[in-house]
Amino acid sequence: MNTDEHEHVIEVTGLRRVYGGGFEAVRGISFAVDRGEVFALLGTNGAGKTSTVELLEGLAPPSDGRIRVLGHDPYTERAAVRPRTGVMLQEGGFPSELTVDETARMWAGCVSGARPPLEVLELVGLARRTGVRVKQLSGGERRRLDLALALLGDPEVLFLDEPTTGLDAEGRRDTWELVRTLRDRGTTVLLTTHYLEEAEDLADRLAILHEGRIAATGTPAEVTAAQPARISFELPEGYFVGDLPPLGELGVSGHEIDGNVVRLRTRELQRTATGLLVWAERAGVELRRLDVRSASLEEAFLGIAAREEVAV
Amino acid sequence: MSTVTTPASRLGALARAEFTLLGRSKATLVAAVLVPLALPFSLRSVVDDMDVEEAGLSVGLVLLPAAVGFALLFGVYGALVAIYTSRREELVLKRLRTGELRDVEILCGTALPIGATGLTQSLVLVAASTVLLDVPAPHAPHLAALGLLLGLVLCAALAAVTAAVTRTVESAQVTTLPFVIISMVLSGVAVPLEMLPDTFASVCELLPLSPVITLVRGGWAGTLSAYEALGAIGTAVAWTVLAVFAVQRWFRWEPRR
Numbered sequence: 001m002n003t004d005e006h007e008h009v010i011e012v013t014g015l016r017r018v019y020g021g022g023f024e025a026v027r028g029i030s031f032a033v034d035r036g037e038v039f040a041l042l043g044t045n046g047a048g049k050t051s052t053v054e055l056l057e058g059l060a061p062p063s064d065g066r067i068r069v070l071g072h073d074p075y076t077e078r079a080a081v082r083p084r085t086g087v088m089l090q091e092g093g094f095p096s097e098l099t100v101d102e103t104a105r106m107w108a109g110c111v112s113g114a115r116p117p118l119e120v121l122e123l124v125g126l127a128r129r130t131g132v133r134v135k136q137l138s139g140g141e142r143r144r145l146d147l148a149l150a151l152l153g154d155p156e157v158l159f160l161d162e163p164t165t166g167l168d169a170e171g172r173r174d175t176w177e178l179v180r181t182l183r184d185r186g187t188t189v190l191l192t193t194h195y196l197e198e199a200e201d202l203a204d205r206l207a208i209l210h211e212g213r214i215a216a217t218g219t220p221a222e223v224t225a226a227q228p229a230r231i232s233f234e235l236p237e238g239y240f241v242g243d244l245p246p247l248g249e250l251g252v253s254g255h256e257i258d259g260n261v262v263r264l265r266t267r268e269l270q271r272t273a274t275g276l277l278v279w280a281e282r283a284g285v286e287l288r289r290l291d292v293r294s295a296s297l298e299e300a301f302l303g304i305a306a307r308e309e310v311a312v
Numbered sequence: 313m314s315t316v317t318t319p320a321s322r323l324g325a326l327a328r329a330e331f332t333l334l335g336r337s338k339a340t341l342v343a344a345v346l347v348p349l350a351l352p353f354s355l356r357s358v359v360d361d362m363d364v365e366e367a368g369l370s371v372g373l374v375l376l377p378a379a380v381g382f383a384l385l386f387g388v389y390g391a392l393v394a395i396y397t398s399r400r401e402e403l404v405l406k407r408l409r410t411g412e413l414r415d416v417e418i419l420c421g422t423a424l425p426i427g428a429t430g431l432t433q434s435l436v437l438v439a440a441s442t443v444l445l446d447v448p449a450p451h452a453p454h455l456a457a458l459g460l461l462l463g464l465v466l467c468a469a470l471a472a473v474t475a476a477v478t479r480t481v482e483s484a485q486v487t488t489l490p491f492v493i494i495s496m497v498l499s500g501v502a503v504p505l506e507m508l509p510d511t512f513a514s515v516c517e518l519l520p521l522s523p524v525i526t527l528v529r530g531g532w533a534g535t536l537s538a539y540e541a542l543g544a545i546g547t548a549v550a551w552t553v554l555a556v557f558a559v560q561r562w563f564r565w566e567p568r569r
Binding site: 057059078079082083087089091092093094095096097098102103105106107108109110111112113114 | 315316317321322324325326328329332333336337399402403404405406407408409410411412413414565
């Protein structure tokens with residue numbers, strides 16, 4: 001039964017999801033998540049994050065491909081998987097006329113090994129709002145109620161679909177802290193987000209989804225390292241790109257010119273920057289709006305989005 | 313794990329929450345409780361003018377099944393279509409489906425409080441009719457009771473089917489009309505089938521709510537032969553099976569986007 005101890009907790013192979021109207025939201029993705037890992041699915045709106053997570057949660061069968069959560073198919077073997085998973089949907093669905101406490105107690109009655117409802121409400125900072133009706137909660141409080149319910153059964157695997165959307169900065173930090181604590185206790189967490197910062201901070205590994213495909217995957221450092229660094233500056237008056245030293249010799253891997261602004265991509269940031277600055281020094285010109293930045297997840301993300309759009 | 317949930321414990325938890333919600337929804341309470349209580353008595357003057365004795369009936373034997381019919385149609389069917397639709401549009405059904413509850417438990421747990429209300433209401437109306445309209449004790453109470461139970465299950469299942477084609481709670485007032493009107497006019501709720509032309513009546517007997525009303529009225533009057541009773545039970549069961557199949561096939565768990 002417990003064959004999943006050393007295996008992947010979540011295993012996805014060749015996953016596809018085609019909606020009734022023929023729209024293909026997920027176009028053949030594969031990845032695996034190990035026990036105790038925080039895995040982030042990162043992407044813009046419409047990239048296929050929620051479509052993917054819903055399949056992992058077992059809400060719908062995939063059009064094609066295979067999913068294993070804790071060694072079981074989450075859709076056809078629902079009864080085996082559900083007692084061990086916790087789910088937070090992108091939009092919480094709670095009757096607006098129930099109070100926080102009534103909602104939590106109702107949910108607790110449907111969760112095996114449920115913790116005392118007040119305990120999880122305390123964990124997310126809602127302990128003082130127990131008597132308030134759901135319709136009177138703020139958007140952020142509703143997200144936290146949703147998170148509390150996902151944690152009720154001490155799940156081994158936690159699915160969080162945009163857990164911090166609608167939260168203020170403090171609420172977001174609290175949620176991150178909570179996710180880290182859970183991870184340290186061995187909970188496997190799969191979350192989706194469109195906040196790069198969130199993925200960079202929280203995730204052990206991540207996959208960038210774009211138009212239903214995985215465009216990049218790995219640790220945040222690996223994904224970032226695969227991207228070039230960037231330098232941009234304004235060409236001094238009377239100068240042209242041809243006046244610069246040969247770009248190839250500076251280690252530049254690509255460039256764009258937008259009016260008089262030059263953007264360079266390089267994998268050897270120090271060499272390129274030095275070459276450029278030495279040239280400016282010798283020529284006695286000032287490079288206005290000079291911006292030198294090493295690759296970041298944001299660059300990676302934007303780079304992928306732009307590249308794919310051109311390809312399509 | 314300290315406590316493992318069972319279907320019964322999950323149903324109980326969901327039903328308790330739904331019962332609280334029912335108490336807080338004035339619109340549902342008016343539609344589900346007051347309307348069916350008031351309707352049978354407004355029907356009284358109409359029935360007094362009918363030649364019910366000619367059809368071998370009495371005013372009481374017309375109004376009592378009518379009261380049960382109203383309770384089922386407005387108290388259970390109409391109210392439940394609105395509840396299922398509202399829970400789906402609020403994404404409550406989708407959220408519930410992420411947990412351990414099975415689909416059938418979600419539908420039954422949601423229906424339990426309103427079903428219990430409908431049952432209580434029917435019993436109150438039956439008691440009131442017996443006292444106020446001098447209806448004698450039922451001849452075959454088991455048939456009447458069976459009819460009522462089949463009616464409850466059938467109306468709940470048909471409510472789920474109707475909810476599948478109902479986009480908003482407001483439009484439930486429209487989508488429930490066909491079944492409500494057809495049942496009132498052609499299933500013996502407002503007009504006893506005994507008063508319709510024979511060939512027409514035998515077709516109407518095949519409508520979903522007809523066997524329920526037939527069993528209640530016939531069980532009370534003791535006029536049903538074993539053959540007729542079995543036929544009615546068979547028809548009701550067939551409709552229920554059909555409705556359950558339709559729910560499995562077409563029920564929507566989340567809003568259209």
